[in-house]
Amino acid sequence: MVAIADKAAKPGSRLQFILDSPAVLGTIFVSPAVLYVLVLVGAPFLLAMYYSVSAYTIYSQSYRFVGLRNFIDVVQDPVFRQTLLNTFIFTFGSQIVGLILGKFGALLLLRPFPGRKVVRALIMLPWAVPVALATVAWEWMFDSLYSVINWTLIALGIITRSDAPNWLGNPHLAMLCVIMVNAWRFFPFAIVIFLAGITSVPQDVIDAATVDGAGFWRRNYQIIVPMIAPIVVVGLIFGIVFTFTDLSIVYLLTNGGPVGATSVLGFEGFQVGIVSGDVAHGAAISLFMLPVLFVLVLVMLRSIRRQEI
Amino acid sequence: MAAGGSRIIHPVTRRRFLTGAGIGLTAAGVVPGLSNPFVARALAxxxxxxxxxxxxxxxxxxxxxxxxxxxxxxxxxxxxxxxxxxxxxxxxxxxxxxxxxxxxxxxxxxxxxxxxxxxxxxxxxxxxxxxxxxxxxxxxxxxxxxxxxxxxxxxxxxxxxxxNNPGIYRKDLWDEVGMTPDTWDNVRIGGAKLKAKGHPVGCSLGHSNDPSLCWRGVLWSWGAAVQDKEGKRVVLDSKESVEAVKFVTALYKEAMTSDVLSWDDSSNNKYIDSGVGSYIVNPLSAYRTAQQINPKLADNMFFLKCPKGPAGQMVGAxxxxxxxxxxxxxxxxxxxxxxxxxxxxxxxxxxxxxxxxxIFKNIVPKPMPVLDNDPTSHPPDKLKITETSDEWCAVAGYPGPAWPATDEIYNNFIINDMMTKAATGTMSAEDAVKWATRECEGIFKKWQQV
The missing domain is CATH 3.40.190.10 (Periplasmic binding protein-like II)
Structure with missing residues (x-):
């Protein structure tokens, strides 16, 4: 008793008491992350917001407020409207393809087979390989002269050299190519999401459904998919946000061509704001993503909550 | 331990952890501070x-x-x-x-x-x-x-x-059709003959530097331009521009393949170096590569000034x-x-x-080394024609100054897209010129307000 009383009377105990408080300690531990987000995400974001309503260019660094003029200029440009449409097609196209591939990939990887661990590791490669490296490899595969895809199709006698598709030269095929490359990058992530979801479904639920006569499709689409929907939606939010804001694949594969058919908001914002130095209009183009993503994420999160209830 | 000695293991409590971490962080902060003056002096x-x-x-x-x-x-x-x-x-x-x-x-x-x-x-x-x-x-x-x-x-x-961007052509192939690609019309007519033999012309219609420079040259050679001499006004919407665009449409349809729609800056080099292409507009890097990978082919590659148009002979640089x-x-x-x-x-x-x-007139006296007599080329004076390229090359903005608006037009590939829209039949030549003019005027208006 005495010893305890002596200890309690030691100087510095007040600091120790504060550090013993989970609330205080939690705040201390979380604060670097909060600071990181504020400094490296929050501040640039607010600056971009201000740039978009200013007259700021690299040539003349004027912070003069111009209201919504930049946004009006941007919307009136038919190239921008085409770019906005491209962005939606690119984002949702690649997410749909990625999800389908992810679902089937997960189902295949759930089944035991020799070398499954190696296959599981290898299938993560598209996600792990640096985007620049992967895209350059794809560029060669779509090359107008040396396309390995065309070469294979010609060798198999399916097409002739004169019929060979110009993957990156035809506007529709070029869009398909950027979608496929992005889906290829995204599908390992989708596999992980689906695997995590499917393995969390209790086996007795599946067994019960099987006993009740549910076949493969019914088990999958009326039991498993609804049960794992919340986790899939979270993965989808990640995919949509990252794709909507991405410019790397388009920049490396098509440079927005042919005739702007694959130009997306991130690429257009970069060309105008950074390459040409019109930071204000570049910021306005980039910030067009914000309300779209905000609404989309809100709707998706609400749908998850509804499903959980 | 191995000898069986006892060792008291102190559990890492939160308090101990914080104390240790605090000491560590303090040391990490103080040590560079102490050493900084010495390091700074050494760097200075x-x-x-x-x-x-x-x-x-x-x-x-x-x-x-x-x-x-x-x-x-x-x-x-x-x-x-x-x-x-x-x-x-x-x-x-x-x-x-x-x-x-x-x-x-x-x-x-x-x-x-x-x-x-x-x-x-x-x-x-x-x-x-x-x-x-x-x-x-x-x-x-x-x-x-x-x-x-x-x-x-x-x-x-x-x-x-x-x-610079001279014309690089396969002399052996062009000799077969009895022509020289020294004018744009010859490029189109001879190119059509060579396309039929499996050796098309290779001028890119993609999103990169080469087409931006090549097609500006066509505009200038037809007497058209994006802006006036003072750089104040967009003058693209002209009869000359429409004629230039019509020419590019004909060149694409008659002498080229759709391959050119997807090209980057290395593609036309690969096209001629592979033995397929018969003519490109490009710096001499395509030729230097050919010298390394296929010397025989390189011997058949020759240089000309950029082709002549009805109103001049210019190309972008x-x-x-x-x-x-x-x-x-x-x-x-x-x-x-x-x-x-x-x-x-x-x-x-x-x-x-x-x-x-x-850039400076006498910094490399003429006859210029390498270009006048290149021991690696056969004949050695093959590159001589490029010595005069400052007479037939200009940068984006010509005949006016280059400034942020002309650079943005360049960076956004508007001239390339104008040509491609007409060449692929997406728009008529007249509409393509009007579309490009509107885009250029929007950019001019924006930069003139800065």
């Missing part, structure tokens, strides 16, 4: 010069330049660092350095723009350029377009060189210039280096194998 004793420039298409030039810069540094007690970055990264790097007000001392822009857009961040180089003009002759029109500011008669950068940031740590060393570099420009020219074309 070593003068530095940092340079950033593109990874040259002729790798031997980069090797020569790095060694040249290092030797200059040794002579002057300055530690020189040269960073080579891909051409596509230059714009982003410049924006980052200007925003941070930190980076390299000497910054090289390549392609189009830079010197005008960043002029408020750059040291006025008028005295250096004046001094060099006295020594090496007047700066060419291209040089003035690259870095001269007409409004206040100053130079915001040192105009280093331009990259890529610009290269060095700027010194106002926030550079060693402005004097950067200026001294450029002065020394200019004094050794003939060596630089040789190292580039005739790729870097001079």
């Amino acid at each position: 004793q070593t003068k530095t010069l940092t340079i950033v420039q593109w990874s040259h298409f002729v790798p031997a030039f980069d090797k020569w330049f790095d060694q040249f810069a290092e030797e200059w540094g040794k002579k002057n007690g300055i530690s020189v660092t040269v960073d080579h970055i891909p051409e596509q990264n230059i714009a982003a790097r410049a924006a980052a350095e200007a925003s941070a007000k930190a980076g390299h001392d000497l910054f090289m822009w390549n392609g189009a723009g830079g010197a005008h857009l960043y002029r408020k961040f750059l040291v006025d180089m008028t005295s250096l350029v004046d001094e060099l003009e006295k020594k090496y002759g007047q700066v060419s029109t291209i040089g003035r377009q690259i870095a001269y500011n007409n409004d206040d008669k100053t130079w915001s950068a040192f105009p280093d060189y331009y990259i 890529a610009s290269n210039c060095y700027g010194i940031w106002k926030f550079a740590k060693n402005k004097d060393a950067a200026t001294d280096f450029l002065r020394y570099y200019a004094a050794n420009w003939v060596d630089a020219f040789k190292a580039s194998t005739g790729y870097n074309m001079p």
Whole structure:
């Protein structure tokens, strides 16, 4: 008793008491992350917001407020409207393809087979390989002269050299190519999401459904998919946000061509704001993503909550 | 432990952890603070010069330049660092350095723009350029377009060189059809004959530098232009522009394949080097590559001035210039280096194998080394025609000055897309010109308000 009383009377105990408080300690531990987000995400974001309503260019660094003029200029440009449409097609196209591939990939990887661990590791490669490296490899595969895809199709006698598709030269095929490359990058992530979801479904639920006569499709689409929907939606939010804001694949594969058919908001914002130095209009183009993503994420999160209830 | 001795293991409590972490962090903070004065003094004793420039298409030039810069540094007690970055990264790097007000001392822009857009961040180089003009002759029109500011008669950068775009053709193939691609009409007519033999013309209609330069040349050779001489007005919507676009449509349909729609800057090089293409408009890098991978093919590749059009003979050229940031740590060393570099420009020219074309009239005396007599070429005077390229090359903006609006038109590939829309039948030539004019006017209006 005495010893305890002596200890309690030691100087510095007040600091120790504060550090013993989970609330205080939690705040201390979380604060670097909060600071990181504020400094490296929050501040640039607010600056971009201000740039978009200013007259700021690299040539003349004027912070003069111009209201919504930049946004009006941007919307009136038919190239921008085409770019906005491209962005939606690119984002949702690649997410749909990625999800389908992810679902089937997960189902295949759930089944035991020799070398499954190696296959599981290898299938993560598209996600792990640096985007620049992967895209350059794809560029060669779509090359107008040396396309390995065309070469294979010609060798198999399916097409002739004169019929060979110009993957990156035809506007529709070029869009398909950027979608496929992005889906290829995204599908390992989708596999992980689906695997995590499917393995969390209790086996007795599946067994019960099987006993009740549910076949493969019914088990999958009326039991498993609804049960794992919340986790899939979270993965989808990640995919949509990252794709909507991405410019790397388009920049490396098509440079927005042919005739702007694959130009997306991130690429257009970069060309105008950074390459040409019109930071204000570049910021306005980039910030067009914000309300779209905000609404989309809100709707998706609400749908998850509804499903959980 | 192994001997069976006992050891008291103290559990890591939260308190112990925090105490330890606190001591560690304090030490990590204090030690550099104590050592800083010594490190700073040591650094101050070593003068530095940092340079950033593109990874040259002729790798031997980069090797020569790095060694040249290092030797200059040794002579002057300055530690020189040269960073080579891909051409596509230059714009982003410049924006980052200007925003941070930190980076390299000497910054090289390549392609189009830079010197005008960043002029408020750059040291006025008028005295250096004046001094060099006295020594090496007047700066060419291209040089003035690259870095001269007409409004206040100053130079915001040192105009280093331009990259020309001669016509490169397969003489063996063109001889077979009995033609020479010296006019655009001949390129179209002879190209159609060669396309039928499996050797089409290869002028890109994609989103990259080569088509931006080539199709501007067609506009100029038909008497059309994007802007007027003063750079005040967009003059693209003209009868001449429509005729030029109609020509490109015919050239595409008759003498080229749809391959050209997806090309980047290396594609036309590969096209002619593979033995498929019969004609390209390109710097001599395509030929140098052919010399390495297929010398026999290279022997059949010949050079001509860019083709003649009905109203002239012009083609676009890529610009290269060095700027010194106002926030550079060693402005004097950067200026001294450029002065020394200019004094050794003939060596630089040789190292580039005739790729870097001079801006100052007499900096490389004619007949020019390499181009006049290239021992690796057969015949050795094959490249001689390119000596005169400052007479038939211009940078984006011609006949007016290059400025941020013309650079944005260039960067957004508007002229390329105008040609492609008409060539692929998406729009008529008239509508394509009207579309491009509207885009250019929007950009002009925006930059004129700045």
